[in-house]
Amino acid sequence: MELSIFHDRELAQKILQGIRREAKKIGREVKLMHVCGTHEDTVTRSGIRSLLPENVKVMSGPGCPVCITPAEDIAAMMEIMRKAREEGEEIILTTFGDMYKIPTAVGSFADLKSEGFDVRIVYSIYDSYKIALKEKDKLVVHFSPGFETTTAPAAGILREAIEKEIENFKIYSVHRLTPPAVEALIKQGTVFDGLIDPGHVSTIIGVKGWEYITKEYGVPQVVAGFEPVDFLMGVFMLLRMIRKGEVKIENQYTRVVKYEGNVEAQKAIESLFDIVDAKWRALGVIPKSGLELKEEYKDYEIRTFYKVKPPELPELEKGCICGAVLRGLALPTQCPLFGKKCTPRNPVGPCMVSYEGTCQIFYKYGALF
Amino acid sequence: MCLAMPAKVVEIKDNVAIVDFGGIRREARIDFVKDVKVGDYVIVHTGFAIEKLDEKTALESLKAWEEVMKAMEE
Numbered sequence: 001m002e003l004s005i006f007h008d009r010e011l012a013q014k015i016l017q018g019i020r021r022e023a024k025k026i027g028r029e030v031k032l033m034h035v036c037g038t039h040e041d042t043v044t045r046s047g048i049r050s051l052l053p054e055n056v057k058v059m060s061g062p063g064c065p066v067c068i069t070p071a072e073d074i075a076a077m078m079e080i081m082r083k084a085r086e087e088g089e090e091i092i093l094t095t096f097g098d099m100y101k102i103p104t105a106v107g108s109f110a111d112l113k114s115e116g117f118d119v120r121i122v123y124s125i126y127d128s129y130k131i132a133l134k135e136k137d138k139l140v141v142h143f144s145p146g147f148e149t150t151t152a153p154a155a156g157i158l159r160e161a162i163e164k165e166i167e168n169f170k171i172y173s174v175h176r177l178t179p180p181a182v183e184a185l186i187k188q189g190t191v192f193d194g195l196i197d198p199g200h201v202s203t204i205i206g207v208k209g210w211e212y213i214t215k216e217y218g219v220p221q222v223v224a225g226f227e228p229v230d231f232l233m234g235v236f237m238l239l240r241m242i243r244k245g246e247v248k249i250e251n252q253y254t255r256v257v258k259y260e261g262n263v264e265a266q267k268a269i270e271s272l273f274d275i276v277d278a279k280w281r282a283l284g285v286i287p288k289s290g291l292e293l294k295e296e297y298k299d300y301e302i303r304t305f306y307k308v309k310p311p312e313l314p315e316l317e318k319g320c321i322c323g324a325v326l327r328g329l330a331l332p333t334q335c336p337l338f339g340k341k342c343t344p345r346n347p348v349g350p351c352m353v354s355y356e357g358t359c360q361i362f363y364k365y366g367a368l369f
Numbered sequence: 370m371c372l373a374m375p376a377k378v379v380e381i382k383d384n385v386a387i388v389d390f391g392g393i394r395r396e397a398r399i400d401f402v403k404d405v406k407v408g409d410y411v412i413v414h415t416g417f418a419i420e421k422l423d424e425k426t427a428l429e430s431l432k433a434w435e436e437v438m439k440a441m442e443e
């Protein structure tokens with residue numbers, strides 16, 4: 001496919017020239033924020049921060065759904081596994097690879113597995129569902145984190161499970177919505193001049209899903225894709241708006257994202273889930289930012305059957321500044337534990353565990369700045 | 370977990386497709402991409418095709434951008 005042009009160095013150079021010109025005309029420091037682990041990967045892997053002019057700063061917000069999954073929910077799921085066993089039921093727990101390793105004060109799902117529980121890593125909720133179809137006499141629970149992009153697949157599979165009345169398949173929903181988190185950051189005082197919207201969340205919610213952030217908070221936005229050229233174009237488009245004093249939302253990722261988003265997926269999500277206030281690890285409770293299965297589908301939520309009360313847990317280990325990293329207030333290199341006590345092999349905080357965690361991404365690419 | 374990647378559809382059976390990520394083939398559900406055909410490119414995220422990739426728009430948008438950049442240089 002001809003899209004290799006999106007890796008094109010010459011084009012990247014041209015866009016960088018445009019960026020430099022715009023930045024010079026603006027003449028003051030400009031802070032741009034993105035809220036996506038995959039964007040952070042693009043930025044760090046291609047050394048974009050070091051290529052940008054001095055006065056253009058790129059901050060990384062809460063772009064990692066496993067990083068913000070509350071420790072209490074991980075602990076509660078572990079409790080459910082133990083309680084089920086006490087009651088003579090063996091649960092097969094499935095979740096994603098990075099969720100599996102997230103540390104809490106009472107351990108991780110990986111620790112649970114080493115205690116002899118059946119915990120399996122899956123690539124997709126579809127794989128989890130297929131296990132349920134095969135092992136009909138066992139209960140399969142998918143611990144289901146994720147933003148809109150991951151919620152859509154969850155809704156697709158649940159819709160089928162409900163239709164086919166597959167009773168041995170359930171989820172533990174820790175799904176979260178992205179725009180309310182951005183809104184919360186703004187309200188809590190994180191200041192930025194422009195926002196790069198996550199391309200794949202936007203695939204689901206559309207440009208439309210972000211519009212209110214521009215209208216209500218006066219923040220210019222660009223929906224951007226994930227090749228270095230996409231991100232650079234996003235930066236350029238934002239700078240141009242800022243220079244002209246325009247407050248708009250533009251779409252750079254037109255090859256994938258539509259204005260109205262993926263309406264089919266939106267309908268599936270809306271038909272199954274209610275929007276509720278929800279806690280984000282290290283960020284507190286964010287109004288209308290979580291998804292809970294609707295009353296009529298409660299039989300597909302494991303918490304309907306097991307009521308457990310996990311202990312109050314500290315959000316983060318002492319010294320871990322994940323909270324500030326997730327708010328876009330600090331970069332990992334400002335954390336005294338970064339690369340010393342805290343590494344991907346021995347992670348202290350969730351931002352170092354996940355492939356999408358800003359700390360792990362910085363570590364992996366050797367922090368080129 | 371969140372990485373979503375483009376892949377080419379090589380086979381379709383009901384709401385499951387076989388997609389090719391540059392040599393690696395996997396199953397992907399196509400519940401949310403209507404009228405997808407063999408040969409189309411889709412963005413796949415955790416086992417689901419979440420949208421079709423529109424090659425024509427992609428190339429058009431790049432051309433449009435090159436022109437904007439050129440105009441700015443002048």
Ligand code: SF4
Binds near residue numbers: 325335
């Ligand atoms: S480097 Fe480790 S301890 Fe420091 S903020 Fe990141 S995850 Fe927390």
